[in-house]
Amino acid sequence: MTDRLDIEVADAAGAANAKADPPKRKVFTRTYGCQMNVYDSERMNDVLAPQGYSVTEDLADADLVILNTCHIREKAAEKVYSELGRIRKVKEERALAGKDMMVGVAGCVAQAEGEEISRRAPIVDMVFGPQSYHRLPKLLEEAASGKKVVETEFDIDAKFEHLSERAARPVQKRPPAAFLTVQEGCDKFCTFCVVPYTRGAEVSRSVAQIVAEAEQMAAGGVREITLLGQNVNGWHGEAPDGKTWGLGRLLRRLSEIDGLDRLRYTTSHPRDMDDELIDAHRDLKTLMPYLHLPVQSGSDKILAAMNRKHTRDEYFRLIDRIREASPDIAMSCDFIVGFPGETDQDFEDTMDLIRRVEYGSAFSFKYSQRPGTPGATMADQVPEEVKGARLAELQALVASQQTAFNASRLGMTCDVLFERKGRNPGQLVGKSPWLQPVPVDAPEALIGTIQAVEIVEIGSNSLFGRLVAGHHASNGSSHDAIKEAAFDA
Ligand code: SF4
Numbered sequence: 001m002t003d004r005l006d007i008e009v010a011d012a013a014g015a016a017n018a019k020a021d022p023p024k025r026k027v028f029t030r031t032y033g034c035q036m037n038v039y040d041s042e043r044m045n046d047v048l049a050p051q052g053y054s055v056t057e058d059l060a061d062a063d064l065v066i067l068n069t070c071h072i073r074e075k076a077a078e079k080v081y082s083e084l085g086r087i088r089k090v091k092e093e094r095a096l097a098g099k100d101m102m103v104g105v106a107g108c109v110a111q112a113e114g115e116e117i118s119r120r121a122p123i124v125d126m127v128f129g130p131q132s133y134h135r136l137p138k139l140l141e142e143a144a145s146g147k148k149v150v151e152t153e154f155d156i157d158a159k160f161e162h163l164s165e166r167a168a169r170p171v172q173k174r175p176p177a178a179f180l181t182v183q184e185g186c187d188k189f190c191t192f193c194v195v196p197y198t199r200g201a202e203v204s205r206s207v208a209q210i211v212a213e214a215e216q217m218a219a220g221g222v223r224e225i226t227l228l229g230q231n232v233n234g235w236h237g238e239a240p241d242g243k244t245w246g247l248g249r250l251l252r253r254l255s256e257i258d259g260l261d262r263l264r265y266t267t268s269h270p271r272d273m274d275d276e277l278i279d280a281h282r283d284l285k286t287l288m289p290y291l292h293l294p295v296q297s298g299s300d301k302i303l304a305a306m307n308r309k310h311t312r313d314e315y316f317r318l319i320d321r322i323r324e325a326s327p328d329i330a331m332s333c334d335f336i337v338g339f340p341g342e343t344d345q346d347f348e349d350t351m352d353l354i355r356r357v358e359y360g361s362a363f364s365f366k367y368s369q370r371p372g373t374p375g376a377t378m379a380d381q382v383p384e385e386v387k388g389a390r391l392a393e394l395q396a397l398v399a400s401q402q403t404a405f406n407a408s409r410l411g412m413t414c415d416v417l418f419e420r421k422g423r424n425p426g427q428l429v430g431k432s433p434w435l436q437p438v439p440v441d442a443p444e445a446l447i448g449t450i451q452a453v454e455i456v457e458i459g460s461n462s463l464f465g466r467l468v469a470g471h472h473a474s475n476g477s478s479h480d481a482i483k484e485a486a487f488d489a
Pocket of ligand 1: 187190195210230303
């Protein structure tokens with residue numbers, strides 16, 4: 001059998017045309033925001049490799065700088081402009097040394113700001129939205145001829161077509177855990193969110209495209225895939241049988257791929273958790289016991305104002321069904337505090353919901369007004385000091401639940417997928433089935449393998465473990481006592 005680690009890194013474009021190698025150049029990419037941006041940055045690097053680009057961590061060494069931006073946080077555009085100010089200085093220093101530097105702004109801020117970026121920051125050569133990454137070589141060519149490139153069209157189908165071409169390339173060595181985008185955009189229009197405006201309407205890749213890419217990733221050494229989408233459980237793709245599949249059916253198909261031991265998906269909307277998907281949590285050993293299912297608020301009034309289109313009771317019933325299917329699942333969530341009109345009672349409803357659900361982890365934010373969203377112009381905006389106090393209270397509750405969840409893992413033996421070297425010499429870091437990082441003293445040769453690990457200590461986010469000698473690793477946790485853990489939706 002072929003040793004995955006020895007698979008040669010090959011490049012389709014290079015193989016396809018036997019021209020002279022392109023000049024060697026360096027690209028520096030700074031990625032902001034969610035995992036989908038991480039995935040997109042990796043894809044941009046893939047597209048640039050045949051053009052002679054390799055990745056550098058040193059900004060001063062870069063012939064090309066790409067800021068892959070996120071519009072989710074407050075003042076996102078201002079942060080990009082201030083970063084561009086720093087890059088301008090480096091670009092000027094390189095120019096004094098006779099070296100060129102091309103600057104591109106990608107991602108959701110690029111999509112939202114468009115030409116305004118080139119106007120305010122003349123050092124920027126290219127502004128391009130998330131649907132244009134496959135066209136990077138062409139955009140670079142245009143920019144090199146002195147043209148200011150602005151490309152913010154919503155041609156998501158073309159992007160996905162290109163991504164499927166990537167799947168047909170020779171196998172490349174990949175990290176043990178990787179992302180795979182199956183869906184982009186969102187039609188839900190929550191009143192606080194910019195995604196439907198920056199990423200456009202929901203589009204799903206086909207089953208054939210996703211399976212081909214997943215098979216190629218597995219052949220390159222990926223053992224865990226996290227399916228990505230802004231509203232990933234709203235995915236509904238064209239299948240080889242002529243039908244339209246939902247995410248549960250897709251997960252079943254992916255779990256048949258040789259060498260692919262773990263599957264996850266994020267981020268989901270409660271309204272799109274159907275029975276088939278819940279059953280997949282019960283039936284598939286490859287589907288890890290972790291689910292990020294944002295509810296945002298525990299108040300029916302605020303849920304309605306957010307246009308979430310479900311109630312707190314419906315959410316509770318959903319959690320019950322999920323836990324019935326997968327009793328040991330780690331539930332994760334997003335909360336927004338201080339949405340316009342949120343009273344003390346509304347906030348207390350959210351705290352009550354958290355107490356009842358008991359999360360393994362959660363992300364929480366103060367509401368901030370995003371220009372262009374309905375929430376930004378709603379009456380009864382909540383004062384900053386009230387939002388701050390509520391956020392602190394909520395985070396303290398979530399932290400105590402996270403600690404309790406982690407403490408319940410103490411003494412268990414669970415499977416850990418080792419992904420990289422740790423901070424300390426002789427240490428590796430892997431992931432538990434519930435998504436916590438697990439530092440373990442272990443030889444480097446175990447990177448990319450799944451090993452049985454006993455949890456001997458807990459941290460606020462991490463589980464510390466030791467290898468269990470002679471214990472055969474399975475796909476889930478293997479403790480006797482176990483009956484069995486931003487983006488947007
Ligand atoms: S919060 Fe999620 S579901 Fe709502 S509009 Fe944004 S991406 Fe869509």
